[in-house]
Amino acid sequence: MTMSNNLQTFTKGLVKENPILVLLLGCCPTLATTTSAINGMSMGLATTFVLVLSNIFISLLKGFIPDKVRIPCFIVVIASFVTVVQLVMQAYVPDIYETLGLFIPLIVVNCIVLGRAEAFASKNPVFPSLLDGLGMGLGFTLALTLLGCIREFLGSGSIFGLTILPETANILVFILPPGAFICLGFVIAIVNKLKKESH
């Protein structure tokens, strides 16, 4: 694998094949954990951690896992890393752990993680798999943070906890479920428009 190939492997996850904005994978945590910028970013980073490690290990084990049982094996590897993230977060960042709640163990069924394992890590060497995981994970984190910023700003008048707008300017619906759907819809629409214009 050449340097430029590796670079492309890494950057495609950031914009061109951004997992949530372009590939439309990982919608559940996107909608649920973006009530604030910091929540979105934490979720993204936790997912990135699992994604990178699972990609590395699945790539390492690809010669060892027979084809018929590959999905259960992938799941065991991914679930182990998710449990590691769960335990570590519970011990060292308990407040964020409580806020993200159910969605940390749900990283196991995040289509991005299983999807990249199946589509890339099981067919490519370790280093490109690492880059693929890192790129996809960071792209996911960027999208989550962006959505979190928008929802937090409109719904609570703050960004990353810094209050900017007075309480009277808060549009509550944006930090509630309907706002999640609507915000994501508009962001993807804008991305689609930009994609069409760049062609």
Place this chain on the structure above:
Amino acid sequence: MANKKPSTLINMLLALLVIAAVSGGVLGLVYGVTKDTIAKVDQKKNEAAIQAVLPLEGEITYKPDTLRYNYEGAELTFPCNLAYDANGNFQGAAVKTSEGGFGGKIDMMVGFLADGTIKGTSVLSHSETPGLGANMTGRFKDQFVDKNPANFKLIVSKDGGDVDAITAATITSRAFSKAVDKAYQAFMANKAQFMNNAPVAEETPVVVETPAEESNENMEGEHDNE
């Protein structure tokens, strides 16, 4: 393409077993490492909550206990922490209580002085709507401080009580008030047995030194009841 292992039964079982065993081992290891920290986190949260609802001055010893009370026909239990001062006098208790709110159970802790006056409330966990019911952790809960339920009815004003409900969050306000009321009644019903029940030396109590605040006459172990 990477060389694929043939999917024979042996290969499949071997792969599954090895991966499962290694995962199990790694997880067991991480669990062992984080177990104590996680337990400590829970304990610290508990201690901080007790301090927040029952700020007492001087050297206070906390004894964990359970209140049992029949509330509206149901046998309920309330974990609590009883506070005794350096002389073994009962100063009050931090009582854990809960009530079903709008989005789920509201878990909270209420601090009572020995005469039943509420010293503080703290919400431990809830699923109320952000911006509405979730605001109960702000100004709403401050109205309960230094109120004695003997003359402050723990019902929202809409239902004839003294509690100022949160606008557009009546259900949350009602649930909060009810949780406090449950704790109060359980506390008053069980209070007598705590008066002369100072912690014995063998127990490992939590000793806390708080900086002296304005002296509060109420804390000298009042014994009057409802």
Place this chain on the structure above:
Amino acid sequence: MKYLIIILSTILVNNVIFSQFLGICPFLGTSKKTSTALGMGAAVIFVMTLATLVTWLTNQYILIPLKLTFLQTIAFILIIAALVQMVEIILKKISPSLYTALGVFLPLITTNCAVLGVSLTVVTKEFSFVEGQAAQLLSLGESIVYAVGIALGFALALVIFAGIREHIDLMEPPKGMKGTPIALITAGILALAFMGFTGIV
């Protein structure tokens, strides 16, 4: 009475899609036609109920006694994956027509976060469905009713959504909005509508 409250609460008040955000990927993916929506909904009802039953029992009689609750995530997802595989095999033998009708949805249910989500919720979250009752973990019967309710709510959301989407396909949304964006905004409006159910239990 309690079971009625659980059913109402899970279908309408805390709808799995519009309120809890679980199962969004299949929601957006299989709701283009009402017939596929019904098929997916039926499959989910079946798998979710079965999965909740097995995972609850596993948690109660294996994980808790052996103090292995930190293995919940990994154990539950493996059980769900195995269950789905088994259901596929059994369905193929017993009812090939139903098997082909469900098609590709069946294996997809493994990654449906609603299934794993419900399994984890019933063993970790404490509920108080009856006024005045202290909140506690759900019993087996309550967990099953909860799972059925959630799955029904999922199916309901899916069918409503499919109906609306069939209409949207006949209209002309702006170019950038076509497909997923307009679907998401519609889902948002539906979520707003479902918010009207809050407080009835």
